[in-house]
Amino acid sequence: MAYRRDVDAAPPQAVNEPLRADTSAATVALQPALLDQLWGDCGAASWGLLRSDFDRIILLAAMRQNFGLTAGTSAGAQEQAAFFRTTKLADLVLATACAEGNERAWEHFMEAYGAQLTRAAIAISGSETVGRDLADAFYAELYGLNTREGQRKCPLESYRGRGSLLGWLRTTLSQRFVDHYRRTFREEALDEDYHDATTVADLPQLDPAIGETLRSAIQEVLSNQPAEERFMLAAYYLDGQTLAEIGQLLRVHEATVSRRLKRATQSVRKGLVKNLEKKGMSRRAAEEALGTDPRDLELGMNLKKLLQHSTAETFPEQAISDSAAAQETVAAAMLSNTQGPLATEANGEE
Amino acid sequence: MKPTVQLGAHPDAESLTAFAEQLLSGTEREQILAHMATCSRCREVVFLTQPMMEPEKLASATELQESFRPTPRGWSGAWRWAWIPATALAGFIGFAVLQHQRRAAVSQPEMAQNVSPPETVRNATPANTVATPSVQKQAPRREEAKGLSADRGRADRDTEVSSGALDRKDKATQKKDELAKESDLLSAVAPAALGGSAHGTLSARAKTSTVGGPMAQNQAQQQNNAPLQQQNNANEVRQAGTLFDSADKPTPASVPPGGASESVTVTAEQGPRLASAAPATAPEIATAPPATQSVVLSNMKTSRLAEGRSALPSELGILSQAKAAKTTIAIDTAGALFLSEDGGKHWQPVKAQWTGRAVLVKVRPTTAVSRGMLGQSTPHFQLTTEKLETWISEDGKTWTLEAPLAK
Numbered sequence: 001m002a003y004r005r006d007v008d009a010a011p012p013q014a015v016n017e018p019l020r021a022d023t024s025a026a027t028v029a030l031q032p033a034l035l036d037q038l039w040g041d042c043g044a045a046s047w048g049l050l051r052s053d054f055d056r057i058i059l060l061a062a063m064r065q066n067f068g069l070t071a072g073t074s075a076g077a078q079e080q081a082a083f084f085r086t087t088k089l090a091d092l093v094l095a096t097a098c099a100e101g102n103e104r105a106w107e108h109f110m111e112a113y114g115a116q117l118t119r120a121a122i123a124i125s126g127s128e129t130v131g132r133d134l135a136d137a138f139y140a141e142l143y144g145l146n147t148r149e150g151q152r153k154c155p156l157e158s159y160r161g162r163g164s165l166l167g168w169l170r171t172t173l174s175q176r177f178v179d180h181y182r183r184t185f186r187e188e189a190l191d192e193d194y195h196d197a198t199t200v201a202d203l204p205q206l207d208p209a210i211g212e213t214l215r216s217a218i219q220e221v222l223s224n225q226p227a228e229e230r231f232m233l234a235a236y237y238l239d240g241q242t243l244a245e246i247g248q249l250l251r252v253h254e255a256t257v258s259r260r261l262k263r264a265t266q267s268v269r270k271g272l273v274k275n276l277e278k279k280g281m282s283r284r285a286a287e288e289a290l291g292t293d294p295r296d297l298e299l300g301m302n303l304k305k306l307l308q309h310s311t312a313e314t315f316p317e318q319a320i321s322d323s324a325a326a327q328e329t330v331a332a333a334m335l336s337n338t339q340g341p342l343a344t345e346a347n348g349e350e
Numbered sequence: 351m352k353p354t355v356q357l358g359a360h361p362d363a364e365s366l367t368a369f370a371e372q373l374l375s376g377t378e379r380e381q382i383l384a385h386m387a388t389c390s391r392c393r394e395v396v397f398l399t400q401p402m403m404e405p406e407k408l409a410s411a412t413e414l415q416e417s418f419r420p421t422p423r424g425w426s427g428a429w430r431w432a433w434i435p436a437t438a439l440a441g442f443i444g445f446a447v448l449q450h451q452r453r454a455a456v457s458q459p460e461m462a463q464n465v466s467p468p469e470t471v472r473n474a475t476p477a478n479t480v481a482t483p484s485v486q487k488q489a490p491r492r493e494e495a496k497g498l499s500a501d502r503g504r505a506d507r508d509t510e511v512s513s514g515a516l517d518r519k520d521k522a523t524q525k526k527d528e529l530a531k532e533s534d535l536l537s538a539v540a541p542a543a544l545g546g547s548a549h550g551t552l553s554a555r556a557k558t559s560t561v562g563g564p565m566a567q568n569q570a571q572q573q574n575n576a577p578l579q580q581q582n583n584a585n586e587v588r589q590a591g592t593l594f595d596s597a598d599k600p601t602p603a604s605v606p607p608g609g610a611s612e613s614v615t616v617t618a619e620q621g622p623r624l625a626s627a628a629p630a631t632a633p634e635i636a637t638a639p640p641a642t643q644s645v646v647l648s649n650m651k652t653s654r655l656a657e658g659r660s661a662l663p664s665e666l667g668i669l670s671q672a673k674a675a676k677t678t679i680a681i682d683t684a685g686a687l688f689l690s691e692d693g694g695k696h697w698q699p700v701k702a703q704w705t706g707r708a709v710l711v712k713v714r715p716t717t718a719v720s721r722g723m724l725g726q727s728t729p730h731f732q733l734t735t736e737k738l739e740t741w742i743s744e745d746g747k748t749w750t751l752e753a754p755l756a757k
Contacts, residue, residue, distance in 0.1 A: 164367070171367045174394075
């Protein structure tokens with residue numbers, strides 16, 4: 001009887017206890033019922049993931065993101081469930097398992113995303129050879145062949161399951177390609193036309209005072225524009241993206257993009273005139289300043305030419321300086337275009 | 351989600367992917383857009399990623415947009431609200447069809463009658479004596495005549511009027527006048543068996559011994575004189591044919607001997623009613639099957655035809671019948687005249703003393719005006735032939751030709 005009493009008095013089995021992990025910030029505890037539900041929804045058992053590995057991956061993801069809450073905030077059961085509902089759980093588990101070197105996970109990953117990734121690389125680079133090379137290099141990087149400080153580094157570790165894994169792979173591949181392009185662009189010889197076009201000595205000189213006033217006015221007016229309209233202006237006037245491409249990215253119709261671009265252009269022009277008048281210029285002088293050749297502002301470089309001045313490593317440092325230059329470039333492009341986005345696009349197509 | 355974009359740094363691939371997949375919240379999306387407005391590298395990355403996402407993302411985006419778009423759900427979805435007017439229209443059509451069928455059943459003989467030329471001859475006899483119970487009985491008779499128009503509401507009203515006449519004698523006369531007017535308006539169906547040879551208007555008036563009398567008879571006479579002046583009235587012509595079977599039918603149970611009082615106005619038409627069934631020279635009265643009449647007439651009338659057909663020695667249907675005192679005369683559809691002195695149980699043929707066929711018999715009381723004194727009248731039988739000759743008889747056996755009235 002004493003033995004039975006001891007048994008009865010024993011604490012509950014570990015199976016019924018929540019999965020806990022103590023971190024420096026807070027204690028993360030997942031209820032077994034939630035884990036069972038996530039295990040069923042994930043479908044990781046189909047490609048051979050063990051339940052113990054799944055629980056560990058889930059707990060790790062929860063600790064790393066703190067259920068999407070700010071640091072130090074403990075999540076309740078509903079917040080935990082909401083976090084996992086908004087997370088691409090299956091992709092997250094697969095990516096984490098691949099990052100940990102799970103062979104079954106890699107087999108499933110290559111089976112599910114191998115061909116798609118190769119096609120994406122070819123599409124990004126525009127060349128099958130370059131695309132395959134890009135894809136192979138990315139596979140090696142994903143597999144963790146790169147090491148940092150003696151440790152295997154896998155880009156999949158940074159995947160948090162906010163977007164789809166395929167989208168993340170494509171975006172990462174695009175980043176690799178853009179970085180590679182920027183690194184190798186300087187190695188290409190510039191054509192003579194470029195030299196002719198960018199010869200500063202041949203450009204007419206602008207009054208430095210007016211140029212400085214105009215530059216500051218442009219920055220001020222553009223900073224007051226909504227972020228989406230500034231993005232549209234930059235994508236349309238600097239990157240040369242079409243209305244359809246911009247509309248596809250923003251999930252709006254191209255006519256809407258055209259309308260908003262036209263409205264933004266008019267708003268910028270009005271703001272520029274008002275700003276220049278505030279700075280002491282007459283209205284006539286302000287109108288004449290708007291008709292200034294953009295090349296006089298020494299901002300006539302193409303965006304792609306501008307890209308070569310920055311690399312992936314130097315982006316954080318150059319971002320602020322580039323943003324000011326980009327704003328001026330946008331304004332200069334807008335100043336040179338008075339017919340509106342649709343007319344510009346039509347002329348470009350012709 | 352925590353914002354992952356820091357000032358001066360590029361957003362990571364996770365955030366750019368979430369932006370391209372429209373998964374970011376408003377604040378985080380604004381941060382990404384603000385960064386991409388000045389960062390050509392991130393714009394380039396996003397636009398490079400976009401065409402590859404198109405096959406999958408466009409499908410999901412299309413589904414998302416279509417979930418908010420009021421897309422038509424096929425023909426049933428587009429017309430999902432049309433069932434209300436459609437149901438109303440179907441109900442209206444069904445009601446119209448029913449009304450049309452009901453009216454067509456009534457108006458078919460009317461149309462047949464309207465084909466005939468409006469050649470009329472009027473023979474009018476004033477009303478005879480009055481019997482009290484006949485007030486109740488005459489109203490249903492009139493209702494039968496009117497029942498051909500299938501107006502039950504009006505029939506009910508007639509019943510109410512007739513019942514009210516028993517209780518309130520003062521109103522009875524007024525009601526009877528109204529009924530007489532209504533009877534003029536009734537479009538009773540002439541039996542096809544008549545062949546359109548004789549038509550008229552009969553306004554059966556019931557007068558009690560107390561209600562009736564000289565004044566009532568004068569009223570009846572005056573009311574009957576009005577239709578007499580309208581010889582070419584088609585409604586009167588049609589009703590006469592109907593009343594051959596209804597108004598003149600003997601009612602031994604309700605009408606005491608010698609108490610039958612009917613104010614009869616007859617407008618007879620000469621010539622065929624139907625060009626096909628009744629030629630102008632010799633109207634085929636008997637050739638028209640009584641069955642046609644049975645279709646048109648009410649069930650009660652059909653049963654009466656059946657009874658009359660079996661009662662007469664000729665085994666033909668009773669075309670017209672009149673009763674005065676103990677004597678009842680009737681003509682069959684062949685135009686032969688029969689007489690019964692025992693209330694219709696036994697019939698004996700009466701030799702035709704006229705040329706042509708008899709088409710109508712009725713009781714015509716000799717009015718006070720004609721006799722020069724009020725309140726005294728002797729019932730006479732009146733017989734109308736297909737040649738529109740009027741024959742008078744007191745006993746139903748011996749008939750004398752009456753001179754036609756001057757118009």
